[in-house]
Amino acid sequence: MSAADKVKPAASPAAQEPSAIAGNISYHAQYSPHFSPLAFGPEQAFYATAESVRDHLLQRWNDTYLHFHKTDPKQTYYLSMEYLQGRALTNAVGNLGITGAYADALKKFGYELEAIAGQERDAALGNGGLGRLASCFLDSMATLNLPSWGYGLRYRYGLFKQRIAQEGQEEIAEDWLDKFSPWEIVRHDVVYPIRFFGHVEISPDGKRKWAGGEVLSALAYDVPIPGYKTKNAISLRLWDAKATAEDFNLFQFNDGQYESAAQLHSRAQQICAVLYPGDATEEGKLLRLKQQYFLCSASLQDIIFRFKERKSDRVSGKWSEFPSKVAVQMNDTHPTLAIPELMRLLMDVEGLGWDEAWDVTNKTVAYTNHTVLPEALEKWSQAVMRKLLPRHMEIIEEIDKRFREMVISTRKDMEGKIESMRVLDNNPEKPVVRMANLCVVAGHTVNGVAELHSNILKEELFADYLSIWPKKFQNKTNGITPRRWLRFCNPELSEIVTKWLKTDQWTSNLDLLTGLRKFADDEKLHAEWAAAKLASKKRLAKHVLDVTGVTIDPNSLFDIQIKRIHEYKRQLMNILGAVYRYKKLKEMSAADRQKVTPRTVMVGGKAFATYTNAKRIVKLVNDVGAVVNNDADVNKYLKVVFIPNYNVSVAEVLIPGSELSQHISTAGMEASGTSNMKFSLNGCVIIGTLDGANVEIREEVGQDNFFLFGAKADQVAGLRKDRENGLFKPDPRFEEAKQFIRSGAFGTYDYTPLLDSLEGNTGFGRGDYFLVGYDFPSYIDAQARVDEAYKDKKKWIKMSILNTAGSGKFSSDRTIDQYAKEIWGISACPVP
């Protein structure tokens, strides 16, 4: 085979033979500029394998691009500040249907594909559910052959690495680009100017234009996203910030002024340095706003370029066609600046008038809301906005003014509501732009991410707008990709599902899982199901031993809560429950202990670096674990483990191996949750509140297969009021658990401020805002029901099967199909 043959493995069957693949891998190992050609350790094997797979991806990417270019369909652009892609190799070969061939090829070098895949670093360009949702959506868009792309930022350091030290969580920069990413393709020809600061110039004919300030460049990197069993591959286009040679002051440099010579270069580097830089300082806030604008401006310039590129006559106009060719979805408010940026580009660059530009913008952009927590609803200082983006601030003011006038002239009855509905909050102490209001006013559609959440949006957060635009508000219940979250992460269970359903079509038609219901009592299935679960539990136990040194028993009930650490998610309730359990075990006779269901409680998640109470919770879980796990009296019946550095690839080990998972947020506060869907899909039973997507999961899997407890969303406000009025009577078990921690049973660390947050009737950091005390007794009762249910193995396995069987609704293919039809108006465009 000549070198040229090896560089480009066609999609031909011959190129997918293991021997051809092995040749291609060794070609990449030899000619890679990154390593010495003589070395072929596991790391080099990973990079060479990934580059070889990338060749397949690139070919599909090119074919797809060309096909979209020729057919010119309406296309969706998904704008998100976060993508939590995780590892790509297993997913790529799996979606391309060449896993076996690559496994065989690697065997020729003495390697297992799984081990080589384990060499890859997680691409953690996101923080939690919102970012992982974006990544699941890309997988579904590609699989459904939808003309759609993702846009994001190429952060140099992704979400921090978490290390657990004596003092608790430590954050370390996550260097996912340490060597290089084999999946990205730099597009040196895709570069756009991005301006910051400056001023607005007015020409003699009254035209306004943004000028001055500093101009950086946005450079595109494409990450190809292959669909499952299709030729289509779409793009995740990530922007990096660059300054040019012209911005480098050679004169100053030669004069020894090294730092000032490269000022703009260093400012460019800051933009994509980290995801969510701390925003406690003014500098931090400004940097976040710069990031958001950088994403929006680069993406919109690129979208407009493509709109014109696909038909030459669009260069000179035809802007009314734009919304029939382009849909822009804003993933939460972080990309809200897409609205004034599109207005600016249309008016100041393309010459449209306000009304025409507004019409195009409104028909193009749509907004997904992911949270009702007041602190997460973005508000930007008007002064900062005016300084960084003076022209955008003018446009936002005009949007605000026109919205007010519209309400006053058409809806006299709403006059009293106008101030809170406006885009601008002109409170003289702190004038701000309300980003969510801007999205609602400017977008054609606003959606929530689970039924309960969407209803809260309509009935509370956005209730006033509903009467003006009754059709604007929709629900799109979140989903997860069944490829990564069952097919690839849980091969044992997948095989059983395929065997019993007599088809593997469930991977792209997840509703087929309901076919398992009729076997829910079948003893043969039970035996296979239990064996698969045990295999996953053993893999999980090995991970725990590797990363914590703690040995856990695969025959105990594996109980897991993994998610960002937040008071509303109530990891504190979980650990108080474990503390209570421990205390009761200590008080029991040895004979009584023998009747207890042995449990391993695992908690994992990262706390935002400046979120003090979240960090205290991490510390508490670790401290409780240190005592319980070393207590020879009871550690056969209870272990408590903190899983460090929770990320996508850790989740891929944990979720298949879990049996009970906790989704226990204060009702009304978790918009959806998506890991709940992953657990349930993998045959894990949920203990949870009626919050977010839990409500729909419980409906689908059946209420007997879900451990429900706690206050309902519509009770929460009343319960808080009662508490303020001194009407709350704490359960003695709750008092006992807190008191046990206060007594110093888990070391000398001062947990007073954390526990005090659960005391009192009201006040900052007090008053139990998240209702842990109120829900604690029903939580403990639900846990007791879990213990009983687990003793009956048959019953438990049936519950597990029925969870998987009821998970069909939660495929992101279903979610994306609904977005495509009900918001974007796009249809499939498969490469022939």
Ligand code: B1H
């Ligand atoms: C979600 C966020 C979020 N909602 C601000 N909002 C952020 C807000 O650092 N920031 O500035 C970061 C993230 N993330 C999550 O979205 C919800 O809490 C989940 O319930 C939901 O499942 C997920 C996807 O819709």
